Amino acid sequence: MRNYSHKILIESIKRLLRRGDTTHLVKIVNKTHVADLAEAFRSLSLSHQRKLFDMISDIEQKGVLFSELDENTFMEFVEKMDLNLVVEVLDHMPTDDVADLVGRLPEDKSASILEKMKKEGSEEVEGLLRYRDDTAGGIMVPDFIALREDITSREAIESLQKEHMDVEMPFYLYVVDEYGKLVGVSSLRQLVVVPPDTTLKDFMITDVIAVKTDVDQEDVAKIVARYDILAVPVVDEYGKLVGIVTVDDVIDIIKKEATEDILKMAGAGGEFVETQSVVRSTRIRLPWLFASCVGGIIAFIIIGRFEESLNKFVYLAAFIPVIMGMGGNIGTQSSTIVVRGLATGRLNVRDIWSVVFKELSIGLILGIVYGALIGVAAQIRYSTVALAISVGVALICSMSIAALLGSMVPMLFARINIDPAVATGPFVTTAIDIISVFFYFTIASTLLGI
Amino acid sequence: MRNYSHKILIESIKRLLRRGDTTHLVKIVNKTHVADLAEAFRSLSLSHQRKLFDMISDIEQKGVLFSELDENTFMEFVEKMDLNLVVEVLDHMPTDDVADLVGRLPEDKSASILEKMKKEGSEEVEGLLRYRDDTAGGIMVPDFIALREDITSREAIESLQKEHMDVEMPFYLYVVDEYGKLVGVSSLRQLVVVPPDTTLKDFMITDVIAVKTDVDQEDVAKIVARYDILAVPVVDEYGKLVGIVTVDDVIDIIKKEATEDILKMAGAGGEFVETQSVVRSTRIRLPWLFASCVGGIIAFIIIGRFEESLNKFVYLAAFIPVIMGMGGNIGTQSSTIVVRGLATGRLNVRDIWSVVFKELSIGLILGIVYGALIGVAAQIRYSTVALAISVGVALICSMSIAALLGSMVPMLFARINIDPAVATGPFVTTAIDIISVFFYFTIASTLLGI
Numbered sequence: 090m091r092n093y094s095h096k097i098l099i100e101s102i103k104r105l106l107r108r109g110d111t112t113h114l115v116k117i118v119n120k121t122h123v124a125d126l127a128e129a130f131r132s133l134s135l136s137h138q139r140k141l142f143d144m145i146s147d148i149e150q151k152g153v154l155f156s157e158l159d160e161n162t163f164m165e166f167v168e169k170m171d172l173n174l175v176v177e178v179l180d181h182m183p184t185d186d187v188a189d190l191v192g193r194l195p196e197d198k199s200a201s202i203l204e205k206m207k208k209e210g211s212e213e214v215e216g217l218l219r220y221r222d223d224t225a226g227g228i229m230v231p232d233f234i235a236l237r238e239d240i241t242s243r244e245a246i247e248s249l250q251k252e253h254m255d256v257e258m259p260f261y262l263y264v265v266d267e268y269g270k271l272v273g274v275s276s277l278r279q280l281v282v283v284p285p286d287t288t289l290k291d292f293m294i295t296d297v298i299a300v301k302t303d304v305d306q307e308d309v310a311k312i313v314a315r316y317d318i319l320a321v322p323v324v325d326e327y328g329k330l331v332g333i334v335t336v337d338d339v340i341d342i343i344k345k346e347a348t349e350d351i352l353k354m355a356g357a358g359g360e361f362v363e364t365q366s367v368v369r370s371t372r373i374r375l376p377w378l379f380a381s382c383v384g385g386i387i388a389f390i391i392i393g394r395f396e397e398s399l400n401k402f403v404y405l406a407a408f409i410p411v412i413m414g415m416g417g418n419i420g421t422q423s424s425t426i427v428v429r430g431l432a433t434g435r436l437n438v439r440d441i442w443s444v445v446f447k448e449l450s451i452g453l454i455l456g457i458v459y460g461a462l463i464g465v466a467a468q469i470r471y472s473t474v475a476l477a478i479s480v481g482v483a484l485i486c487s488m489s490i491a492a493l494l495g496s497m498v499p500m501l502f503a504r505i506n507i508d509p510a511v512a513t514g515p516f517v518t519t520a521i522d523i524i525s526v527f528f529y530f531t532i533a534s535t536l537l538g539i
Numbered sequence: 540m541r542n543y544s545h546k547i548l549i550e551s552i553k554r555l556l557r558r559g560d561t562t563h564l565v566k567i568v569n570k571t572h573v574a575d576l577a578e579a580f581r582s583l584s585l586s587h588q589r590k591l592f593d594m595i596s597d598i599e600q601k602g603v604l605f606s607e608l609d610e611n612t613f614m615e616f617v618e619k620m621d622l623n624l625v626v627e628v629l630d631h632m633p634t635d636d637v638a639d640l641v642g643r644l645p646e647d648k649s650a651s652i653l654e655k656m657k658k659e660g661s662e663e664v665e666g667l668l669r670y671r672d673d674t675a676g677g678i679m680v681p682d683f684i685a686l687r688e689d690i691t692s693r694e695a696i697e698s699l700q701k702e703h704m705d706v707e708m709p710f711y712l713y714v715v716d717e718y719g720k721l722v723g724v725s726s727l728r729q730l731v732v733v734p735p736d737t738t739l740k741d742f743m744i745t746d747v748i749a750v751k752t753d754v755d756q757e758d759v760a761k762i763v764a765r766y767d768i769l770a771v772p773v774v775d776e777y778g779k780l781v782g783i784v785t786v787d788d789v790i791d792i793i794k795k796e797a798t799e800d801i802l803k804m805a806g807a808g809g810e811f812v813e814t815q816s817v818v819r820s821t822r823i824r825l826p827w828l829f830a831s832c833v834g835g836i837i838a839f840i841i842i843g844r845f846e847e848s849l850n851k852f853v854y855l856a857a858f859i860p861v862i863m864g865m866g867g868n869i870g871t872q873s874s875t876i877v878v879r880g881l882a883t884g885r886l887n888v889r890d891i892w893s894v895v896f897k898e899l900s901i902g903l904i905l906g907i908v909y910g911a912l913i914g915v916a917a918q919i920r921y922s923t924v925a926l927a928i929s930v931g932v933a934l935i936c937s938m939s940i941a942a943l944l945g946s947m948v949p950m951l952f953a954r955i956n957i958d959p960a961v962a963t964g965p966f967v968t969t970a971i972d973i974i975s976v977f978f979y980f981t982i983a984s985t986l987l988g989i
Contacts, residue, residue, distance in 0.1 A: 096889060122748075124765045128884075250731070260710065277727075281700070298572075314794065315574045317787040319769060336786050337767040340793060344764065347797035348879055354801075355875035356868065367900050374872050375905065381868045382909050385861025386916055392857040393920065399856055403849045406856030407842040411835025413860055414972050417867065418806065418831045422824050425805035429798055434578075439546060450817050455825065459832050466836055470843065522864050 099129045106137050111144070118144045126150075127157030135165060142166075152182035160193055167194070176205040184210060185230045185338070188217035225309045226302030228342070229323040229332030235263045236289055238272055243285035249277075260319050263330055264293045271299055271322055271330040299324050302331065309334050310342040311434060350432050353510040354425065356380075377515045384519030388526045395530040398537065404471055405533055408480045409526065411463055416487035416525040417518060419455060423448045423495030424513045431503050432510070441500040445493060452492025456485035479533035486532070487525035494520055549579045556587050561594070568594045576600075577607030585615060592616075602632035610643055617644075626655040634660060635680045635788070638667035675759045676752030678792070679773040679782030685713045686739055688722055693735035699727075710769050713780055714743045721749055721772055721780040749774050752781065759784050760792040761884060800882050803960040804875065806830075827965045834969030838976045845980040848987065854921055855983055858930045859976065861913055866937035866975040867968060869905060873898045873945030874963045881953050882960070891950040895943060902942025906935035929983035936982070937975035944970055 098121065105114045118126065118141060126145075130138055145151050155178055158166065167175050179187045179202065187206075191199045191214060203211045213231055220226025236245050245262070262280070264273035273293030283292050299322045300309050313321050313336055320333045356377025392399070392409075399405055427444065430436030436444060464481030468474065498517050499509035548571065555564045568576065568591060576595075580588055595601050605628055608616065617625050629637045629652065637656075641649045641664060653661045663681055670676025686695050695712070712730070714723035723743030733742050749772045750759050763771050763786055773782045806827025842849070842859075849855055877894065880886030886894060914931030918924065948967050949959035 122766065314790045316572060319786065336769065340764045340790060343790060343793055344883060348883060351801055351875055351879050355871045357872040357876050367897055371901050371904050374901065378865060378868055378905060378909060381864050382861065382912060385864050385913065388860035389857035393854060396853060399853045403846060403853060404843065406849055406859065407839035409856065409859045410838035410863055410972055410976055411832065413863060414831050414835050415828060418828055418968065421805045422807040425801055426807050429801045433794060433798060447817055451821050451824065454821050455828060458825070459828060462832060463835065518868065522860055526860055
């Protein structure tokens with residue numbers, strides 16, 4: 090059975106590369122699963138990557154390695170590679186992966202690659218390139234079994250034995266009419282069970298779960314996950330079957346979308362940045378921090394206007410952190426729950442008011458609990474009832490408003506089709522900071538009679 | 540083709556329930572996919588849920604509905620249901636789902652259910668209940684095809700036609716030795732391609748990807764995703780094949796784990812809380828806010844000790860929000876990148892120092908950029924060079940330390956096997972708040988000569 094310790098694999102490869110021990114390397118490379126190899130690949134230098142790549146004897150393995158590389162690694166890697174070898178590898182890869190890779194290259198490069206590729210493959214790839222990357226059309230593969238509705242189950246079995254031995258996932262047998270329109274689905278099992286002379290249209294399932302080419306990949310993933318299917322057929326605007334999206338691609342989409350949401354909410358870009366350089370990471374993270382910097386400047390302008398209050402009661406300053414912190418935290422809780430709820434389909438935009446009301450209630454309850462607590466702490470420390478009440482009331486306001494904004498803003502963004510994950514982070518956090526500070530000083534100045 | 544508008548479905552069902560229009564309801568219920576029905580189910584009241592459930596005519600559909608319900612809904616739902624009906628439904632469900640549901644019930648209830656269930660099913664369920672919920676053993680199904688290594692491909696095909704027609708996912712044919720030990724894997728396609736007299740052991744793949752029963756479900760999901768397989772076999776401590784984990788369950792795990800990580804990082808509990816009551820949600824979110832409340836109290840004690848500085852330079856208070864906010868935000872970015880990187884396998888605990896060093900560099904660069912910016916803003920507003928420098932330097936310190944802590948803490952937690960997502964949120968945020976405030980006042984008091 091397989092050994093999953095990548096640490097050992099990566100270290101052996103590195104050691105052998107340093108030593109230049111090609112014999113052992115070739116052995117390791119060709120007995121290691123290509124998915125593990127791809128992982129090791131990422132932590133190697135470019136020149137070591139090239140060496141390792143040349144040692145892979147199976148051209149299809151080379152292809153799998155290509156598809157497993159992330160965008161930047163792949164771009165760097167093929168830049169100095171012989172174009173003919175690139176083309177040879179691409180010719181042995183599934184067309185959806187080829188379209189993915191070729192779509193990322195500069196146009197002149199991709200054009201010359203497509204020209205050199207085998208005609209059948211390049212036509213399929215060009216077909217896929219017409220669709221947007223993140224739609225069903227962009228991620229589908231043309232590897233499916235389509236049978237005509239008017240043939241019998243015996244004819245179907247015969248045709249399967251002759252023609253479709255190389256299909257990647259032969260679980261669903263799609264049934265089409267004379268124009269290629271998807272009209273039903275069946276399975277190997279059903280073919281064997283029915284009498285051999287039954288025509289497909291008499292026993293196929295007509296209620297087929299399918300998606301159009303322009304459906305967003307996230308929705309495709311949701312459908313595959315929801316209905317527990319291994320592949321979903323993709324049809325064009327006329328209902329013609331043009332491809333399938335398989336469950337392994339769906340898994341990648343689900344993981345990627347979750348990662349993107351998490352990173353976006355933290356204002357750390359959409360794609361995974363850890364493999365990127367310091368300069369690039371800095372650039373990605375700079376803008377969100379700018380939003381919070383502007384928020385900070387507004388906060389200091391606001392506090393500046395309460396200079397008089399601060400002069401009289403200097404310890405007002407001591408409660409700024411707790412009021413900002415508690416507001417910010419409950420706001421993050423609310424917005425996280427809503428953004429993730431929307432992404433997983435547990436929450437729906439139409440429920441906006443019930444969700445916001447619920448969050449507001451929670452914010453109010455928690456505000457009262459912690460407002461009382463901090464109020465008592467303030468009273469103990471400074472023995473000024475008006476201050477204690479100010480702090481308590483400010484905390485209640487800050488936490489309620491934070492829960493309100495934290496739940497409402499992502500809902501509103503989703504409603505006007507702006508990605509809630511991207512917008513929520515900077516907007517909500519900054520707004521809560523400013524509002525909390527403003528309320529706190531206004532309440533305190535009033536209650537302290539300044 | 541299917542219509543995905545759940546809004547319309549849910550509203551029709553609600554309307555018909557209010558009207559008591561059973562005829563139409565029965566029609567809708569029995570032609571709607573059970574996954575869609577489960578979604579509608581969640582937004583109904585308990586009494587309406589019961590009505591709808593009774594209208595489902597197919598007992599297996601009832602079973603699927605059971606497995607689709609979330610924990611709380613299911614518990615409420617079966618509480619007042621006739622035990623015999625519950626048992627009848629469970630008897631028609633896949634054993635892994637039954638084990639999942641029965642495992643959640645109070646012990647007396649689950650015992651009486653298992654007693655009433657058909658012997659074969661209840662034994663399988665009890666078998667599964669021995670394993671922890673979140674391990675390969677807890678999520679596997681016993682529905683697999685195992686063939687002896689010494690039979691020929693012809694015998695294998697015959698046995699498949701006779702025996703295994705009801706297996707859920709007949710893609711992989713596992714090969715076992717005389718003791719049931721997993722020794723290889725093959726596929727339907729290979730069976731057909733080789734000469735009929737070849738024994739399985741001569742053409743099976745021996746390098747099988749498999750997991751032990753005690754492997755964490757997250758690792759099982761990673762393996763299925765990594766190797767693009769549709770199911771992974773599960774073996775016991777002796778290597779005996781005891782079940783498989785299928786890709787549809789893996790998708791659920793990946794989604795659930797991502798949701799859990801996101802919510803935990805925001806201190807909003809592990810399970811999805813939106814469907815829970817206000818009281819329950821409040822209780823789940825209270826503890827994390829307590830950590831941040833304690834942090835706030837510490838911050839006000841610290842600021843209190845700098846009362847003298849504040850008395851002399853009251854506008855010191857004005858910069859508390861920006862220093863806390865910027866530190867908090869960059870800390871969140873760092874910890875989010877690390878937590879998600881660890882979860883997806885893009886980062887590894889052994890890389891701790893290179894990751895931390897990189898984050899520290901980013902924190903330092905961004906700290907210098909924004910320190911300069913805010914320093915200039917402070918100079919413009921208050922024309923006090925020492926103050927401007929204090930604010931700038933404090934921001935650089937705060938942002939560097941935040942990036943350092945944000946990346947190091949989750950790495951350290953992961954190393955000592957504490958879930959980094961759970962620990963990072965409260966710990967990092969609170970620590971950064973306190974440290975930022977402390978550094979700011981210390982630097983400012985020194986530079987302003989107090």
